[in-house]
Amino acid sequence: MGTAAFGPAGAQLPLWSGEAATGNLSVRESRRARRLSMRVSTSGRVEVTAPLRTAPRTIERFLSQHREWIERQREKARRLALPAQPFPPQQLELSACEQTVRIHLAGGKGRIRLTPAATDVLTIAGDVSRPGALREALQAWLMHRAREVLAPMLASVAAETGLHYARLSIRRQRTRWGSCSSRGTISLNCCLLFQRPQVVRYLLIHELAHTLHMNHSPRFWQAVAQLCPDYRRLDRDLLQGWRRVPAWVLER
């Protein structure tokens, strides 16, 4: 056999013992391996291949160095593992404003028309037989709704913290929740609508704090911590927040 199981390596990898115990990590020794390598399986399990007689400490360090990469791969695996979502959705959970919007397909011909009602029903009339057209219409509505919800939130957090911004732009993107330009334009992702109010508030504080420090230096984080003591937990929640965004929102 060219390979030998490293066994339940938990005891030998202190930081990772929990992961090994739950089967989220496996280490395999390989006679042919010349260096450490790893892959993340579709279930999120980290599989390390190590040259013979690699010290557990070396493996530990290798894993720690690639912590962020592992988290990204796991996030991707989780996204792919999500059950297929029906489209159009029956309702939208807009957590940011604690609103559930029920979608009512009214039928009809011609251009798609979305009519929001005060009673939290979004009526969609027109020809919805081409899914792409309906998706685009819903995406456009979401962008509009994002401005309605996020603009007053940003204005009130700015007033409360005494921080100033020049203007707000709403985007729909896969990679970032927000940004702040050197001219003071704050861009917010419409996907924030699917996040809890405290998480959105943290992101607004984060972007406003960039008007003081255009970087992620210790001084920047100090400013954030002063305005939002719970920022670490909320920042982690936000990293996981992509899971709360329905797939159709980000489709092109």
Ligand SMILES: [Zn+2]
């Ligand atoms: Zn930032």
